[in-house]
Amino acid sequence: MSSALLADLRARELVFQVAGEDELPAWLDGGSRTLYCGFDPTADSLHIGHLVPLLMLRRFQQAGHRPLALVGGATGLIGDPSFKDQERKLNTPEVVASWVDKIRGQVSRFIDFDAGANSAEVVNNLDWVAGLDVLAFLRDVGKHFSVNAMIQKESVKQRLDREGSGLSFTEFSYMILQSYDYAELNARYDCSLQIGGSDQWGNITGGIDLTRRMHGAKSFGLTVPLITKSDGTKFGKTESGAVWLDPARTSPYAFYQFWLNTADADVYRFLKYFTFLEVADIDELERADAERSGRPEAQLVLATEVTRLVHGEEGLAAAQRISASLFSGDLAALSETDFAQLKQDGLPSSTVERKALPATLTQMLTEAGMANSGKQVKDALGRNAVLVNGDALSWEDNGSPVEVFAEDRGRYGRYYLTQLGKKKHHLFELL
RNA sequence: GGAGGGGUUCCCGAGUGGCCAAAGGGAUCAGACUGUAAAUCUGACGCGAAAGCUUCGGUGGUUCGAAUCCACCUCCCUCCA
Numbered sequence: 001m002s003s004a005l006l007a008d009l010r011a012r013e014l015v016f017q018v019a020g021e022d023e024l025p026a027w028l029d030g031g032s033r034t035l036y037c038g039f040d041p042t043a044d045s046l047h048i049g050h051l052v053p054l055l056m057l058r059r060f061q062q063a064g065h066r067p068l069a070l071v072g073g074a075t076g077l078i079g080d081p082s083f084k085d086q087e088r089k090l091n092t093p094e095v096v097a098s099w100v101d102k103i104r105g106q107v108s109r110f111i112d113f114d115a116g117a118n119s120a121e122v123v124n125n126l127d128w129v130a131g132l133d134v135l136a137f138l139r140d141v142g143k144h145f146s147v148n149a150m151i152q153k154e155s156v157k158q159r160l161d162r163e164g165s166g167l168s169f170t171e172f173s174y175m176i177l178q179s180y181d182y183a184e185l186n187a188r189y190d191c192s193l194q195i196g197g198s199d200q201w202g203n204i205t206g207g208i209d210l211t212r213r214m215h216g217a218k219s220f221g222l223t224v225p226l227i228t229k230s231d232g233t234k235f236g237k238t239e240s241g242a243v244w245l246d247p248a249r250t251s252p253y254a255f256y257q258f259w260l261n262t263a264d265a266d267v268y269r270f271l272k273y274f275t276f277l278e279v280a281d282i283d284e285l286e287r288a289d290a291e292r293s294g295r296p297e298a299q300l301v302l303a304t305e306v307t308r309l310v311h312g313e314e315g316l317a318a319a320q321r322i323s324a325s326l327f328s329g330d331l332a333a334l335s336e337t338d339f340a341q342l343k344q345d346g347l348p349s350s351t352v353e354r355k356a357l358p359a360t361l362t363q364m365l366t367e368a369g370m371a372n373s374g375k376q377v378k379d380a381l382g383r384n385a386v387l388v389n390g391d392a393l394s395w396e397d398n399g400s401p402v403e404v405f406a407e408d409r410g411r412y413g414r415y416y417l418t419q420l421g422k423k424k425h426h427l428f429e430l431l
Numbered sequence: 432g433g434a435g436g437g438g439u440u441c442c443c444g445a446g447u448g449g450c451c452a453a454a455g456g457g458a459u460c461a462g463a464c465u466g467u468a469a470a471u472c473u474g475a476c477g478c479g480a481a482a483g484c485u486u487c488g489g490u491g492g493u494u495c496g497a498a499u500c501c502a503c504c505u506c507c508c509u510c511c512a
Contacts, residue, residue, distance in 0.1 A: 087507095230469090231469080233458085237458095257467080260467070261467070261468075262468090263468065263469065264466095264468060264469070265468095265469075294466060295465095295466035295467095295468075296466085296468090299466095299467095299468085323467090326467090327467055359480075360479095360480050361480090362479085362480065363479095363480080371460075371461095372459085372460080372476095373460095373477085373478070373479090374478080374479065374480075375460095375475065375476070375477095375478085375479090376459095376460055376461070376475075376476080378475085378480080379460075379461055379462090379474070379476085380460085380461055380462090380475095382461090382462095382474090382475095383461060383462050383463095383474080384462085385461055385462065395480095398480060399480065420460090420461085421460075421461055422461095422467060423467060424460095
């Protein structure tokens with residue numbers, strides 16, 4: 001069944017590099033194996049860049065293997081230099097510890113802890129690194145590493161070559177720590193496969209080498225490709241920054257919209273990366289979309305699937321509710337409770353007291369987070385791109401929020417669905 | 432410790448005394464076109480409704496006037512020890 005897994009992964013183009021390629025299929029077929037993937041706490045939430053490896057763990061689990069999600073309480077204190085172009089700031093132990101907790105919770109959504117023999121587990125490398133003493137570490141672990149080899153690694157090369165940046169010993173040692181994780185997990189859990197992003201290749205092979213040297217054990221590594229976009233821009237970024245998995249940082253609605261806006265040139269590839277739909281079905285969808293003219297259906301499928309995966313049925317329903325009311329243009333159909341529901345569903349909204357209305361619309365919309373500066377609002381007003389409950393405003397209206405948000409212009413006397421441009425919506429409730 | 436090079440608006444990167452809120456590119460935002468795409472074209476892009484205000488690592492000087500000159504400090508890079 002595992003050769004089938006590998007075949008499926010390849011069909012999805014999810015396999016970038018493999019260490020131990022010749023033996024891996026047979027090894028996987030030989031029984032339920034333990035594998036791991038590490039997630040360093042560099043923020044209080046994971047983002048969609050982490051999604052592919054996360055889903056990868058799940059794919060392996062579905063194929064009968066046991067996934068370990070390693071949260072890097074120790075490595076997060078050091079900072080991974082791999083392909084970073086500059087040294088990173090160190091976070092305090094307290095902060096990292098709090099992030100570890102959050103990320104442990106997030107990771108847990110994707111793998112099954114109650115699957116009998118191949119139940120997943122979350123581990124924290126701080127558990128075995130914290131007690132390590134320096135001399136023992138240098139003698140027992142450091143001795144296995146050749147600096148000559150380490151500086152040959154592609155992942156640190158640009159930092160060594162590049163003018164204007166350097167590489168501290170702290171970050172340089174990261175690879176050793178992560179390698180030690182692998183060796184440790186191998187000893188503790190018989191874990192013999194590590195997966196990760198392609199930027200982790202150097203760390204993974206380092207771990208394989210160390211595992212062999214310390215324990216004489218054979219282990220494997222597999223990386224997933226870097227997710228690229230056809231237009232060359234970085235995947236996972238929006239105007240407002242990264243797309244997070246934490247609903248408090250990126251609402252299910254915004255999350256859904258992110259996927260909905262996937263370019264045609266990327267969407268079928270992304271369906272293979274980010275969903276559990278069969279490859280054949282995705283190909284079929286692509287064919288169907290190509291035959292039809294107009295908007296393809298793939299984005300809708302992608303947004304639906306991934307939102308459900310990350311935010312559950314409820315999150316998906318909320319995202320769909322908001323999207324439908326905002327983009328189908330049928331505002332008049334919204335009932336009073338619908339408005340309340342939209343607020344609850346995560347449509348950006350704010351409550352303003354009538355007597356506390358700002359003097360200008362630029363101020364008001366900027367404060368609401370619809371624009372970064374008054375200039376942008378001004379620009380939009382000048383182009384009839386600001387609408388309140390469907391009516392376009394002009395620059396002349398800027399000084400008179402009181403009239404714009406007058407009671408008789410509101411829905412049910414208090415709701416003002418405001419849009420700036422086509423995609424930015426904000427619901428003002430005036431009291 | 433020594434020698435040299437450098438820190439400019441989100442990023443890259445011009446700018447060596449006034450014409451500089453600071454070239455150019457990228458990113459971003461808005462408009463047209465569309466499918467809530469892509470490509471393309473247009474406009475905006477330090478803050479402010481405006482008057483005006485605040486920027487060029489930091490502090491203090493020189494000067495009518497400084498991102499540009501001087502002093503000190505700080506951070507980074509390269510080479511030497």
